[in-house]
Amino acid sequence: MRLFRTLLTAAATTALLVGSVHAQDAVTAEKLRDKALLDRTAWDITEDLTTTIGPRLVGSPAMARAKDWSVAKFKALGFTNVKVEEFAKPSWTRGEESAQLVAPYPMKLNIVGLGRTVATPPEGLEAEVALFRTYDEMIAAPEGSLKGKIVVITQPMVRAQDGAGYGVAGISRRAGPVEAAKRGAIALLIRSISTSDSTVPHTGVTAFGDDVVSIPSAALGVPEAEQLERLAAKGAVRIKLKLASTVDPKAVAWNISGEIRGSQTPDEVIVIGGHLDSWDVGTGALDDATGVAITTAAAKLIGDLPKHPKRTIRVVMFGSEESGGSAEAYVDAHKAELPKIVLAGESDTGADRIYALQIPKGSSGHPAIKTAVRVLTPLNIYLDRLPSPHAGSDIEGLEAAGVPVIGLKQDASRYFDYHHTMDDTLNKVRPGELAQNVAAWTSFIYLMADSDIDFRVLSAAAPAAPSH
The missing domain is CATH 3.40.630.10 (Zn peptidases)
Known part of the structure; x- marks a missing residue:
């Protein structure tokens, strides 16, 4: 009994010491x-x-x-x-970048190349647009069906306190160039992965590496992406794109x-x-x-x-x-x-x-x-x-x-x-x-x-x- 009381006293003392430590x-x-x-x-x-x-x-x-x-x-x-x-x-350095709506009328587009994008030819490239409102719509296109086209994806990002919309919308940037290339596209433009309504475009890394087949890729500000969406609903759209960049492998x-x-x-x-x-x-x-x-x-x-x-x-x-x-x-x-x-x-x-x-x-x-x-x-x-x-x-x-x-x-x-x-x-x-x-x-x-x-x-x- 005395031993039991001693153990209880020791346990109580330890608890008080632990409690005082946490209190301090x-x-x-x-x-x-x-x-x-x-x-x-x-x-x-x-x-x-x-x-x-x-x-x-x-x-x-x-x-x-x-x-x-x-x-x-x-x-x-x-x-x-x-x-x-x-x-x-390996490092990637951005060079000269430009984009121009050619048809149905001329208009400068405000773009920024996606991080690690490959470059266009020095003279740029021009092609008709294949526009998709979501990444999944583009993925549904058969391989080879977008041959010679500039793909435009206009999927918006949902605003959320925890930023959950970023992962969903960001797939267009992360994997879009590779998947568009599989379907024959020669370039990709995406609506910026952004919750703003600004014309300022958002960059961010895209797929890259020695074993990755990609295409020149850039982002548009939100209003311009929405403008292209409306134009594509009315008829053919053509864009000229120029992206320059270099890579230092060492x-x-x-x-x-x-x-x-x-x-x-x-x-x-x-x-x-x-x-x-x-x-x-x-x-x-x-x-x-x-x-x-x-x-x-x-x-x-x-x-x-x-x-x-x-x-x-x-x-x-x-x-x-x-x-x-x-x-x-x-x-x-x-x-x-x-x-x-x-x-x-x-x-x-x-x-x-x-x-x-x-x-x-x-x-x-x-x-x-x-x-x-x-x-x-x-x-x-x-x-x-x-x-x-x-x-x-x-x-x-x-x-x-x-x-x-x-x-x-x-x-x-x-x-x-x-x-x-x-x-x-x-x-x-x-x-x-x-x-x-x-x-x-x-x-x-x-x-x-x-x-x-x-x-x-x-x-x-x-x-x-x-x-x-």
């Missing part, structure tokens, strides 16, 4: 959250990157400057173990990282970040200077604490997200470390307010998560019942390798108005909402870094989702 963590997280709401670090990083460096296309001189900028920024903000990890990445890119070293278990690492590269048509403010800024500023605020959290926080500025490669390169460089990467997260949907937290399955009952939910609630962030299905392009390699991932879901309602355009500029960033992002990342990542939560164990123990 909550107080620290709340202070970090509130400090972040008034902090200018993320804004200053976004302003500096977009102004000092500008557009950051992989393989360009600007991207090399961005690499050096990243190293200097990490060191200036107090990060340690700053690394530059180089990987091979180019390189870099993933750059810096750390806030853990105080107790520094070999356990939380990886967060955004992508440093951007398309060449704008200054890449929302995509993704703000993502780099949010995660860097969050880690910096945590690093300013008198005592660092238990685990190491590593911020990665990924070097080739827009045309791919940085995710695979990062995993290849860190294979031996993967079991010690306890969590990963990426910010890459602009900087409008975060409205939801997604976590690995089975972890919602852990005290650290319960504390995080309470700390995030004043920011109007709720815990999503669904685990994070895809937390970001640059950490998808980590996710595939079994690293647990989280998602801090941003409101994407207006993100795709500016995404991949010359309008993706600093004046589209809302400072108050940017600060809310930093507050969420700072408080949440601190709590995870100062905890013992093991997402792998919790996920493995979680019951399987019910089948329907």
Whole structure:
């Protein structure tokens, strides 16, 4: 009986100690959250990157400057173990681009070539249009039936808070050129993958590679795509298109990282970040200077604490997200470390307010998560019942390798108005909402870094989702 009472007393003491630890963590997280709401670090990083460096296309001189900028920024903000990890990445450079409606009347069309598109002949090409209102309509056309035609796809994108319309509409850009080529088309124009009604066209990567048969491809602004749709309903339409571009097969890119070293278990690492590269048509403010800024500023605020959290926080500025490669390169460089990467997260949907937290399955009952939910609630962030299905392009390699991932879901309602355009500029960033992002990342990542939560164990123990 005495032993039983002793065990009960020990258990109660342990519970009190654990409770006090989480209470202290909550107080620290709340202070970090509130400090972040008034902090200018993320804004200053976004302003500096977009102004000092500008557009950051992989393989360009600007991207090399961005690499050096990243190293200097990490060191200036107090990060340690700053690394530059180089990987091979062929680069693509845009050249002269133009499009002209030839019939039923002459009119200049405002286009932008899709990223990695092949070029037209130097003199351009001219042909009759085969217009399809959806990608599926074009796919239904038999192989060879579009021989000699310029295909136009006018499928719109649906506006949604979670950006769900992007994946559906984006297939026209990602696979359209290859599928149109199979059916004999000589070029492809798509309605921009956009939620705006602007004449400004949106670029974005399309299928490419040595084993890919593609055709010259570009995007139109929304009103011009709608105009072509109306004209095609009335009769024949002809377009002349000219696209020039070059590829350097020997180019390189870099993933750059810096750390806030853990105080107790520094070999356990939380990886967060955004992508440093951007398309060449704008200054890449929302995509993704703000993502780099949010995660860097969050880690910096945590690093300013008198005592660092238990685990190491590593911020990665990924070097080739827009045309791919940085995710695979990062995993290849860190294979031996993967079991010690306890969590990963990426910010890459602009900087409008975060409205939801997604976590690995089975972890919602852990005290650290319960504390995080309470700390995030004043920011109007709720815990999503669904685990994070895809937390970001640059950490998808980590996710595939079994690293647990989280998602801090941003409101994407207006993100795709500016995404991949010359309008993706600093004046589209809302400072108050940017600060809310930093507050969420700072408080949440601190709590995870100062905890013992093991997402792998919790996920493995979680019951399987019910089948329907």
